[in-house]
Amino acid sequence: MRRVRAVAVDAVLGSVLGAAAVVAVRAQAAWQGSGGPWRGGQGPPWAGGAGPEWGQVPPGVWAGVALLVAAVAVRRVRPPAALVAAGAGAAVFLLGGGSLSPVVVVMGALVVFSAAARMEPVRFLCWALPPVVGAGVLSRAGEPWWGLADGSVWAAVAVAVGVMAPWAGGGVFVRARREGRRREREAEVARHRYEERLRIAREVHDLVGHSLSVISMQAGVALHVVDRRPEQAAVALSAIRDSSRSALEELRRTLAVFRGEEGAALEPVAGLDRLEGVVREMGRAGLVVRVERSGREVALPGAVDHALLRIAQEGLTNVLRHAGAGAAARVEVVFGAGLVRLAVSDTGAGPGAGWREGAGIAGMRERAAGVGGELEAGPGAGGGFVVEVRVPVEGGV
Structure with a gap:
């Protein structure tokens, strides 16, 4: 539809310019026929000495103008065809008795x-140079030997190329700007895709890593007591079942949101209200x-609430993995000014x-930065390990 609209608009523009070109040709003929100074005051043979009559415009001029109008009409949808039509139209126009009017x-x-x-620039030059050079040569069609005898044909070609060069340069500039904007849009899309993949990977890492750590610990307990205290092994296995079921359900909800499944976005985002769980x-x-x-x-924004829960979950998972037997953990949530x-x-x-940050801490840091917060992690002053995040929020005391 856009292409049809472009052709229609350009066809109207071309028709207006074509009519102006015919008027210019006929006005020039009338002026020459009435003794004007152009070429010694003698008008072209087809103009006659009487007043202006539209029927006296030769068919070649009409045909050339028609080709030029067609070229203008398709210039945005068929550029090579438009260049060919413009070159042919200029040739027919000049050979038919017209002159290169503005x-x-x-x-x-x-x-x-x-x-x-x-x-493309190279392709454009291959299509555009022959018509432009041809128009310059044909503009000398009324001169002896087409201007080759006195060399004026070369000046005419230089003028034709010089007149069209700024227009070609303007088109190249517009194309470069369009390409730049297109590359920027592609880079922006690629960045969003990367961030989305990173977000999915972080979410799955937190869910799966936490659940597998819990399941691993409970499986170890079950193996340790399965022979001596089978009732405690049954409790551990039941906990494994509950943990795996909960993890699979939460993973399903998370992936449903990423896939855009209907109704998935309506479910509340997990936040600090699930910390006790x-x-x-x-x-x-x-x-x-x-x-x-x-x-x-x-009330925290959904993104902040979710990020804080995942940071707390990942921090506790790290305690379970690395703090050692008998270690206890504390989670502090402080609402300040x-x-x-x-x-x-x-x-x-x-x-x-010689400790170094792992993928878990890096993921927590990214989550904090994603909601405008800052995260610090390292050994505590009295031993153990501390992960602390501060996030600006509206309200608070």
Whole structure:
């Protein structure tokens, strides 16, 4: 539909310019026929000496104008065809008795501009140079030997190329800007895709990593007591079943949101209201966790609430993996003036001197940065390990 509209608009523009070109030709003929100074005051043979009559315009001029109008009409949808039609139209127009009036030049310039804006530079030059050079040569058709005897044909070619060069340069500039914007859009789309893949990977990592850590601990307990205390092994196996079922359900909901399944986005996003559930699950895996809340709680944005839950979950998972047997954990949630602070600490031995951040801490840091917060992680002053994140929020005390 856009192409049809473009052709229709350009056809109207070409028709107006074509009519102006015919008027210019006939006005020039009338002026010459009445003794004007052009070429010694003698008009062309087809003009006659009487007043202007439209029927006296030769068929070649009409045919050339028609080709130029067609070239203008298709200049945005068929640039090579428009260049060919413009070149042929200029040739027929000049050989039919017309001269390169400003209107004809503008019609050709529009075609050159549009072609330069839509074609590769080398391809454009291959299509555009022959018509432009041909128009310059044919403009000397009335001279002896077409201007070859006195060399004026070369000047005419230089003028034709010089007149069209700014229009071609303008088209090349427009094309370069379009290509630049297109590359920017593609880079933006690629960046969004990367961020979305990273978000999915982080979400799946947190879900699967946490659940597998809990299941691994409970499976170890079950194996340890299966012979001596089978009733405790049954409790551990039941906890494994519940943990795996919960993880699969949450993973299904998460992937449904990413896939855009109908109704998935309507489900509430997991936030700090589910922190107690995470703590209970950790308790079944053998980790004692104490939760402390302080400050006047405010409603958190969904992204912030979800990020804080995942950071707390990943922090507790790291405690379960690395703090060692007998370690306990504490989760602090503090609502302050314009921010919320979450800290996960443990009573374990802490990391060694040469410890390095792993993928878990890197993921937590990215989550915090994604909601405008900052995260610090490292050995605690009294031992153990501390992960602390601060996120600015509206409200609070």
